[in-house]
Amino acid sequence: MIINTRDNIANQLSNKVYDVCICGAGPAGITLARKLAEKGRQVALMEGGDRSLSSDSQQLYRGDSLGTPYPVAASRLRYFGGTSNHWGGETRPLDERDFQPLAYHPYNEWPIAKQDLDVYTAEVSKILDLDQPDLKDDVFDNKASNLPLMTPAYRYSKPVTRFGIKYGEEISESPNIHLHLNANLVDISLNNDHDEVSEFVFRYDPESQAFAIKARYFVLSCGGLENPRALLLANKQMSNGIGNRHDMVGRHFCEHIETTIGSAVMKESHESTGFNICTDVLMRSKKCLSFLVEFSATGSDENSSFLQRLYDSIFGASEPELQSEISLIIQQACNPESRVTLTDKKDEFGLKRLALNWRQTALDHHTIRTAAIEVANTLARHDIGRMKVAPFILDRSVEIPIGFMNHHMCTTRMSKDERTGVVDQDCKVFGLDNFFIAGSSVFASAGVSNPTYTIIQLALRLGGHMNELLD
Ligand SMILES: Cc1cc2nc3c(=O)[nH]c(=O)nc-3n(C[C@H](O)[C@H](O)[C@H](O)COP(=O)(O)OP(=O)(O)OC[C@H]3O[C@@H](n4cnc5c(N)ncnc54)[C@H](O)[C@@H]3O)c2cc1C
Numbered sequence: 001m002i003i004n005t006r007d008n009i010a011n012q013l014s015n016k017v018y019d020v021c022i023c024g025a026g027p028a029g030i031t032l033a034r035k036l037a038e039k040g041r042q043v044a045l046m047e048g049g050d051r052s053l054s055s056d057s058q059q060l061y062r063g064d065s066l067g068t069p070y071p072v073a074a075s076r077l078r079y080f081g082g083t084s085n086h087w088g089g090e091t092r093p094l095d096e097r098d099f100q101p102l103a104y105h106p107y108n109e110w111p112i113a114k115q116d117l118d119v120y121t122a123e124v125s126k127i128l129d130l131d132q133p134d135l136k137d138d139v140f141d142n143k144a145s146n147l148p149l150m151t152p153a154y155r156y157s158k159p160v161t162r163f164g165i166k167y168g169e170e171i172s173e174s175p176n177i178h179l180h181l182n183a184n185l186v187d188i189s190l191n192n193d194h195d196e197v198s199e200f201v202f203r204y205d206p207e208s209q210a211f212a213i214k215a216r217y218f219v220l221s222c223g224g225l226e227n228p229r230a231l232l233l234a235n236k237q238m239s240n241g242i243g244n245r246h247d248m249v250g251r252h253f254c255e256h257i258e259t260t261i262g263s264a265v266m267k268e269s270h271e272s273t274g275f276n277i278c279t280d281v282l283m284r285s286k287k288c289l290s291f292l293v294e295f296s297a298t299g300s301d302e303n304s305s306f307l308q309r310l311y312d313s314i315f316g317a318s319e320p321e322l323q324s325e326i327s328l329i330i331q332q333a334c335n336p337e338s339r340v341t342l343t344d345k346k347d348e349f350g351l352k353r354l355a356l357n358w359r360q361t362a363l364d365h366h367t368i369r370t371a372a373i374e375v376a377n378t379l380a381r382h383d384i385g386r387m388k389v390a391p392f393i394l395d396r397s398v399e400i401p402i403g404f405m406n407h408h409m410c411t412t413r414m415s416k417d418e419r420t421g422v423v424d425q426d427c428k429v430f431g432l433d434n435f436f437i438a439g440s441s442v443f444a445s446a447g448v449s450n451p452t453y454t455i456i457q458l459a460l461r462l463g464g465h466m467n468e469l470l471d
Contacts, residue, residue, distance in 0.1 A: 021215035026082020029221035035463025037176035049079030081164025089157030098447035107334035224408025250340035
């Protein structure tokens with residue numbers, strides 16, 4: 001049901017106590033709301049935007065980029081359905097190794113196992129309309145290429161799931177979900193003992209009165225940048241913000257770094273394709289993090305004259321159109337200095353805007369260089385091509401161009417230990433008995449897979465957990 005009335009909303013809701021109040025109706029919030037409603041729970045689903053994009057709402061996402069340049073507003077959408085309104089629909093589960101401890105990357109380990117999330121494979125496939133449910137990384141499973149290399153098992157959302165569109169009608173007809181649009185979270189209140197959230201406070205617009213939503217349980221699902229901002233802003237009872245006793249909120253911001261590592265002349269033509277040549281053995285022996293490789297379709301490389309000469313010198317014959325540009329996607333290392341903080345600039349509600357200080361580490365640079373050399377060696381070893389690596393691979397004085405994929409992770413990371421995380425293995429905020437977080441901000445580490453698949457797995461798991469609590 002959609003709650004449209006703004007008149008006297010505070011009075012209308014004053015005696016209402018929902019089972020769960022979820023703030024943020026993107027993929028995480030909508031999935032969780034549906035999971036709870038399925039069991040008859042009374043859910044308030046609070047969304048800051050409307051049913052479609054508006055500049056008034058979108059500009060609330062503006063902020064500063066202090067480190068490696070990053071479009072903090074343009075990398076997300078602030079309306080019903082969230083950033084799924086323009087996501088690409090490419091999905092992949094995390095790898096087993098993403099959950100394991102790594103001596104040279106102290107924050108790698110998750111406090112849960114891959115199996116804890118994989119039990120939701122069928123449900124996620126249905127929610128996201130994924131093709132090929134049992135696809136695994138494999139040699140030759142990608143028909144675009146005949147190269148003897150492992151291809152990553154990307155599965156695609158088809159038609160690409162826009163959560164607001166796909167689930168809007170179901171939600172508006174559900175007696176169990178009250179969807180409030182244009183309801184902007186402006187504060188979070190705690191009880192007197194500061195061990196529970198007592199209410200989320202909202203305003204429809206900067207001129208309107210604030211109103212509170214009361215519930216037994218509360219969930220923040222505003223995305224990987226806004227979740228930490230909301231916790232930091234809620235500082236009237238806890239001066240450092242909520243869930244921030246150990247100054248962990250906003251730290252460890254991770255992206256999937258994307259960069260072009262060179263071009264190759266290939267022996268045979270192929271379509272654009274991805275490869276997974278990063279094995280556990282390679283990672284541990286080279287002390288790098290996870291990576292995936294993308295080859296553009298042969299013939300699409302701009303550096304063709306050099307590559308043509310290279311081809312001629314290696315393979316002897318003149319065979320045009322066999323160049324391929326090679327790019328890399330890497331797991332970024334967790335880094336407490338890569339972080340979301342608040343600035344002194346304020347938004348239309350008088351709330352401090354965020355600043356993102358996105359930083360890379362020596363381990364990120366090492367992963368990029370190691371991966372590039374491994375790609376070059378692999379092509380030569382299998383005699384399937386020869387690669388010209390980009391100047392920054394061998395010359396450390398050349399800056400590495402750092403690209404991003406609009407994936408905002410780890411800013412309220414999951415941990416066994418409150419000193420190294422913000423939520424526990426159940427996505428519950430440390431120190432608060434009834435407050436949970438959903439979305440990629442809870443990722444313990446980033447892995448190399450696009451995040452939305454894992455976001456949905458985690459939301460389903462959280463829904464199951466909350467349903468048990470509510471029984
Ligand atoms: C161009 C692009 C392409 C992408 N492609 C892919 C892809 O191919 N594969 C993939 O896995 N991922 C992709 N992503 C990332 C994907 O979109 C996100 O991982 C996903 O949308 C995150 O879901 P979420 O629900 O956690 O957050 P969001 O989708 O960001 O939703 C957060 C919701 O919270 C609401 N909100 C925010 N602040 C407030 C507030 N103060 N009060 C009330 N409500 C609030 C917002 O309006 C929004 O509806 C892409 C992203 C972009 C930008």
